[in-house]
Amino acid sequence: MNFERMLEKAKRLDGRTISIAGAADVEVIHAVKLAIDHGLSRFKLIGDAREIKRLCDEHSIEEDAIDIIHVKGDKEIAKRATLAVKTGEADVLMKGMVATSTS
Numbered sequence: 001m002n003f004e005r006m007l008e009k010a011k012r013l014d015g016r017t018i019s020i021a022g023a024a025d026v027e028v029i030h031a032v033k034l035a036i037d038h039g040l041s042r043f044k045l046i047g048d049a050r051e052i053k054r055l056c057d058e059h060s061i062e063e064d065a066i067d068i069i070h071v072k073g074d075k076e077i078a079k080r081a082t083l084a085v086k087t088g089e090a091d092v093l094m095k096g097m098v099a100t101s102t103s
Contacts (some may be wrong), residue, residue: 002033003075010062014035016041016042016089016091016092017041017042017043017044017084017089017090017091017092018035018041018042018044018057018091018092018093018094019044019045019046019049019081019084019085019089019090019092019093019094020044020045020046020075020081020095020096020097021046021077021078021080021081021082021093021094021095021096022046022078022081022095022096022097022098023043023045023046023047023050023052023068023072023096023097024045024047024048024055024096024097025054025055025096025097026055028058028096028097029052029055029056029058029061030059031044032045032056032059032061032066033059033060033061033067036061036062036065036066041092042065042066042092043066043067043082044066044067044081045066045067045068045069046069046071046077046080046081046084046091046096047070047071047077047096047097047098048070048071048072049068049069049070052068053068056068058080060103069084074098074099077098078098081093082083
């Protein structure tokens with residue numbers, strides 16, 4: 001599937017909010033920027049709020065398209081991002097930069 005067809009399919013999911021666990025990462029924020037620029041989603045960005053804000057400012061992300069939720073520690077970040085979906089604050093859970101080990 002080419003990018004344009006994929007983008008059209010994604011646009012049909014309009015109005016969805018994505019909760020990202022571990023959003024304080026340049027590649028995660030770059031992906032968020034691309035999605036916002038194409039009008040795809042709103043985002044709940046979970047993690048180190050100061051770093052997320054800095055990265056969003058660097059990428060010129062408008063604050064009305066995101067909610068930043070400050071949480072420390074990978075386990076707590078994952079819990080909070082999951083809770084956002086469970087409670088209906090978000091529709092989709094996405095893994096950003098959080099450890100996935102089971103130990």
